[in-house]
Amino acid sequence: MxxxxxxQKPITIVSPNSFLAWIGKFLLILLGLLALYVLAKxxxxxxxxxxxxxxxGLKLGFVYALIALGYTMVYGIVKLINxxxxxxxMVGAFVSYFAIENLGLHVWPMVVFPNITPMLGSILGTIxxxxxxMVICVLxxxxxxxxxxxxxxxxxxxxxxxxxxxxxxxxxxxxxxxxVFSARFISYxxxxxxxxxxxxxxxxxxxxxxxxxxxxITFSNIFVIIIVATVLAQIFLQYxxxxxxxxxxxxxxxxxxxxxxxxxxxxxxxISFTFGIGAAFAALGGVLFAIAxxxxxxxxxVYPGLKAFVAAVLGGIGSIPGAFVGAxxxxxxxxxxxxxxxxxxxxxxxxxxxxxxxxxRPTGIFGEPEKEKx
Amino acid sequence: xxLKSILFSLVKIIAVIAYxxxxxxxxxxxxxxxxxxxxxLNISLLLNAVGAVVAFYVIQLALTxxxxxxxxxxxxxxxxxxxxxxxxxxxxxxxIYGFNGQFSLGQWGFYGIGAYAAADVTFRWMNxxxxxxxxxxxxxxLGGLTILLIRKFLSNLRRMPVLSSFTxxxxxxxxxxxxxxxxxxxxxxxxxxYLGNSLEPGVLNQSFPMSIVFFFAVVFGGIFxxxxxxxxxxxxxxxxxxxxxxxxxxxxxxxxxxxxNSDTILPFPEMKGGRGMIGIPKLTTWPWAFFFMxxxxxxxxNIIRSSTGRSIISVREDEIAARSMGIDVAETKxxxxxxxxxxxxxxxxxxAHYIGFxxxxxxxxxxxxxxLIIIVFGGxxxxxxxxxxxxxxxxxxxxxxREILGKISPEAPSWRxxxxxxxxxxxxxxxxxxxxxxxxxGFLKAKITPLRNNETKEGVKTA
Numbered sequence: 001m002x003x004x005x006x007x008q009k010p011i012t013i014v015s016p017n018s019f020l021a022w023i024g025k026f027l028l029i030l031l032g033l034l035a036l037y038v039l040a041k042x043x044x045x046x047x048x049x050x051x052x053x054x055x056x057g058l059k060l061g062f063v064y065a066l067i068a069l070g071y072t073m074v075y076g077i078v079k080l081i082n083x084x085x086x087x088x089x090m091v092g093a094f095v096s097y098f099a100i101e102n103l104g105l106h107v108w109p110m111v112v113f114p115n116i117t118p119m120l121g122s123i124l125g126t127i128x129x130x131x132x133x134m135v136i137c138v139l140x141x142x143x144x145x146x147x148x149x150x151x152x153x154x155x156x157x158x159x160x161x162x163x164x165x166x167x168x169x170x171x172x173x174x175x176x177x178x179x180v181f182s183a184r185f186i187s188y189x190x191x192x193x194x195x196x197x198x199x200x201x202x203x204x205x206x207x208x209x210x211x212x213x214x215x216x217i218t219f220s221n222i223f224v225i226i227i228v229a230t231v232l233a234q235i236f237l238q239y240x241x242x243x244x245x246x247x248x249x250x251x252x253x254x255x256x257x258x259x260x261x262x263x264x265x266x267x268x269x270x271i272s273f274t275f276g277i278g279a280a281f282a283a284l285g286g287v288l289f290a291i292a293x294x295x296x297x298x299x300x301x302v303y304p305g306l307k308a309f310v311a312a313v314l315g316g317i318g319s320i321p322g323a324f325v326g327a328x329x330x331x332x333x334x335x336x337x338x339x340x341x342x343x344x345x346x347x348x349x350x351x352x353x354x355x356x357x358x359x360x361r362p363t364g365i366f367g368e369p370e371k372e373k374x
Numbered sequence: 375x376x377l378k379s380i381l382f383s384l385v386k387i388i389a390v391i392a393y394x395x396x397x398x399x400x401x402x403x404x405x406x407x408x409x410x411x412x413x414x415l416n417i418s419l420l421l422n423a424v425g426a427v428v429a430f431y432v433i434q435l436a437l438t439x440x441x442x443x444x445x446x447x448x449x450x451x452x453x454x455x456x457x458x459x460x461x462x463x464x465x466x467x468x469x470i471y472g473f474n475g476q477f478s479l480g481q482w483g484f485y486g487i488g489a490y491a492a493a494d495v496t497f498r499w500m501n502x503x504x505x506x507x508x509x510x511x512x513x514x515x516l517g518g519l520t521i522l523l524i525r526k527f528l529s530n531l532r533r534m535p536v537l538s539s540f541t542x543x544x545x546x547x548x549x550x551x552x553x554x555x556x557x558x559x560x561x562x563x564x565x566x567x568y569l570g571n572s573l574e575p576g577v578l579n580q581s582f583p584m585s586i587v588f589f590f591a592v593v594f595g596g597i598f599x600x601x602x603x604x605x606x607x608x609x610x611x612x613x614x615x616x617x618x619x620x621x622x623x624x625x626x627x628x629x630x631x632x633x634x635n636s637d638t639i640l641p642f643p644e645m646k647g648g649r650g651m652i653g654i655p656k657l658t659t660w661p662w663a664f665f666f667m668x669x670x671x672x673x674x675x676n677i678i679r680s681s682t683g684r685s686i687i688s689v690r691e692d693e694i695a696a697r698s699m700g701i702d703v704a705e706t707k708x709x710x711x712x713x714x715x716x717x718x719x720x721x722x723x724x725x726a727h728y729i730g731f732x733x734x735x736x737x738x739x740x741x742x743x744x745x746l747i748i749i750v751f752g753g754x755x756x757x758x759x760x761x762x763x764x765x766x767x768x769x770x771x772x773x774x775x776r777e778i779l780g781k782i783s784p785e786a787p788s789w790r791x792x793x794x795x796x797x798x799x800x801x802x803x804x805x806x807x808x809x810x811x812x813x814x815x816g817f818l819k820a821k822i823t824p825l826r827n828n829e830t831k832e833g834v835k836t837a
Binding site for chain 2: 010011012013014016020021022023024025026027028079081148151152155156158159162163165166167168169170172173174176177178302306309310313317342344345347348351352354355358359362363
């Protein structure tokens with residue numbers, strides 16, 4: 001056999017320090033410097049506006065974090081991109097809308113206990129609205145899991161992915177029907193009043209009709225609630241996964257399903273539980289998102305869901321702190337590019353950041369390197 | 375009445391699928407070599423060509439108007455063109471995902487690139503601006519040459535970081551693009567006078583030159599999509615499977631955003647951004663749709679049934695084993711990604727000139743799941759399945775469901791998107807490997823390799 005070619009070209013090995021090897025890094029460094037320059041220029045020009053944008057980005061990022069938790073946990077355990085998660089988020093927002101609008105659930109403490117303070121009353125009311133949304137979303141997610149994903153656990157992975165897309169389409173297009181949620185933008189009534197403050201030589205409440213002094217940063221109680229709720233959810237989840245029995249079962253299942261089953265773990269139950277937890281956080285996120293941006297519609301879950309998923313990937317899918325960090329990055333990227341680079345291009349830039357981060361760290365910021373095929 | 379229309383729609387779908395199977399069968403007809411005297415005549419190829427022409431005329435006849443009677447009305451022919459372009463896109467994705475195992479969600483982005491590029495060329499040409507064709511054509515050719523040159527330069531280098539080669543290619547492509555823009559500006563005064571304007575079409579704007587322009591627009595649009603996919607795929611294909619899917623999803627969203635802002639951020643005011651590009655000449659006719667679809671099917675089949683195709687499949691099965699057999703895994707992945715995107719771009723061009731109106735919403739990533747659904751429906755790694763599923767999908771969803779639901783009540787057509795995911799769910803639960811698995815039919819079937827015994831017999835004979 002003559003397999004060696006006669007005209008073999010001389011092969012040069014590119015040394016890691018040569019110019020050719022550095023060209024790609026130059027490109028990335030150039031991009032990074034450009035971004036830094038834009039940010040620094042605006043930070044120096046108007047520091048208070050910059051801080052305001054960072055706060056807005058935080059608000060968005062914390063909501064994304066709540067959704068991203070569901071994606072990252074489900075992916076960690078069944079390696080499934082659960083496209084229906086964004087629609088569970090939408091259902092959560094709509095459940096809270098109907099609970100407030102039709103049932104008046106947010107005012108029950110005032111009706112049952114007439115002497116209750118308004119503050120405590122609205123807190124109780126809001127919590128009950130959120131709880132209702134959570135319960136319904138958990139039921140929905142567990143039903144979806146049982147009906148659509150469980151029969152496909154041993155099928156090729158793409159089959160489950162296609163059913164996930166199918167479930168997502170079903171929820172969206174069923175919601176779009178006239179008698180369900182319809183395609184309209186619906187204005188959302190908050191379960192409590194928005195109170196805003198501004199920071200300028202200390203924190204002051206904003207009164208109606210009084211202009212805030214220039215150069216002040218405003219924030220509202222919604223911002224505080226979102227941050228508190230997300231941080232509590234994060235702590236709860238860390239506790240759940242690290243310390244409790246079900247958390248250990250979840251980690252074992254995600255690590256090796258057959259072995260976990262041999263160890264006496266009810267794998268199906270653990271998977272259902274994971275879907276349920278994810279859906280509960282998505283519902284919380286949905287209600288908070290609707291409160292923060294009070295206009296809801298059936299397709300509202302598509303882009304936040306996608307961005308939360310991207311956030312989970314950015315942070316390293318399967319990692320809970322990674323989802324949190326990724327979501328904060330996504331929030332900042334969106335808010336800062338919208339204000340300083342180009343508003344209509346903010347999605348494109350957010351996704352370009354995703355691609356660039358993946359090129360530098362192929363499994364995300366906190367992700368573990370992929371295992372070799374056995 | 376309703377039962378009748380349901381039956382009629384079903385018959386239509388069955389007829390279309392039977393037609394496709396007939397087409398594939400006739401393309402794959404093999405007859406033994408005839409001996410005429412001392413000469414051997416191989417008439418299989420001739421028979422195949424005749425069969426293709428006959429298959430073409432079957433539909434052409436059904437489309438012609440006989441004193442007001444047409445077997446296929448304009449609604450059906452629209453479905454046919456849509457199905458042709460969808461077949462091209464889905465075959466491309468099947469090459470990338472079904473045969474090469476790279477989970478790509480970016481196919482719809484390349485489809486959009488092809489559609490917008492081709493539509494822009496013919497739109498400008500029709501309105502007396504030749505720069506669309508010249509800039510795209512020169513840019514695509516120059517870009518291809520630059521890429522080949524850089525590849526030649528890089529082929530002797532080992533351990534070159536992917537990002538560095540990407541940067542080199544990017545610089546090359548940008549230079550080629552700038553050169554093409556200047557060349558287009560330089561050439562415009564020589565061509566433009568012959569184009570006239572939309573009110574008084576010039577010499578080059580009559581129907582015959584226009585169809586040639588259409589051909590080149592579609593081809594250049596496809597090649598443009600392929601070159602973009604080369605630049606994008608080079609760094610991104612090194613990611614793992616799911617991460618690659620997400621990066622391509624990101625790509626298709628970036629493309630969508632660019633389409634929405636094509637009149638403000640990109641310098642294409644005629645694309646009109648989010649409002650949608652109107653007034654694209656409707657040049658897609660059955661000959662062109664058939665020609666492009668057939669070309670794509672034949673190219674695809676010849677790739678898969680060659681050593682390249684076997685290396686593509688081996689990369690899907692096991693990358694490490696493939697590498698140890700001497701297959702350049704990165705090269706193979708890139709090749710199938712680029713060819714798949716080329717098909718998507720061609721499909722986009724055909725679609726744009728059928729529909730005459732391009733809106734970014736048609737290229738949203740939610741719609742972009744359609745080709746993925748089609749190839750999974752038909753069976754991953756089955757070309758027959760993809761073709762059947764693409765036609766069946768279009769005729770079922772756009773044809774049958776829309777017609778039948780439209781008869782029930784004017785609001786009912788929105789129900790078809792509720793029924794469709796339910797069908798999808800049912801099918802996935804019943805047959806997770808897709809309708810056809812990896813069965814092939816006729817032309818697309820693998821050639822049966824001759825038995826060892828025959829070889830040894832012949833060996834004995836000659837010895």
